[in-house]
Amino acid sequence: MISPASPTLPELRLELAPPDVEAPLAIAVLLADRNRATILAILRDGPHCVCELAAALGERSNNVSNHLARLREAGLVRASRQAADTRRMYYERDEAACAAAFAQLGALLEPKR
Amino acid sequence: MISPASPTLPELRLELAPPDVEAPLAIAVLLADRNRATILAILRDGPHCVCELAAALGERSNNVSNHLARLREAGLVRASRQAADTRRMYYERDEAACAAAFAQLGALLEPKR
DNA sequence: CAGATATCTCAGCGACGACTGACACACTAT
């Protein structure tokens, strides 16, 4: 017997296995920086080059380039050169990847089912 | 005249006003910690007390209590005592607030319209 | 060619935040 000392004391579930949150956590970490979050928001209305984003953010180009590299490694943005301006690097959102990332965060904020 | 030196060089938009991302940023910062993210995921299947969460996370109660305080200040979780167990503090998700937070993140990851 | 512009990379520094440890408070049991 497990000796129910107190009649109605709820038994603790100490064996709970913590769910895997790696995927949504990685997305949240990316979004948890003001510059990266703002970049994603700016790119919602079309592609922009690094110097435009840097000017909008009031940050230096190399810093913005670093953030864009992080976003690109995660697949949220794409880099491309335009034929009319091969000197600048234009970044645009990968809407499919962004939607997938948004869905991942649902595992933290949406009800279970 | 503005002297179009290069015929088709796209003009930069250096006057871009960065959009306000404070609200979704605050949510992302909250989710960008493994323990807080895991807590939110665990609470998806019902209320749990601090010691249960601490055991599941392999963390100490005071640390978990700190994270729960952060989540509570943001309104994502509620604390309540149950009549059957007035000693422990039970935490449960505020599903409405979680859904609202999820919608806020849409301003970063969802297409513009 | 040299010079200017735009971007990328990376080592080093500094600040923010999570964890620790100690303590306080509330409630229960003996």
Added chain:
DNA sequence: ATAGTGTGTCAGTCGTCGCTGAGATATCTG
């Protein structure tokens, strides 16, 4: 009352991460 349990608070420490600065690469202009 005393001991034990569960939770909350907070100062201090330490690791992590964003920013800086310097340098490299690539493209265009004169």
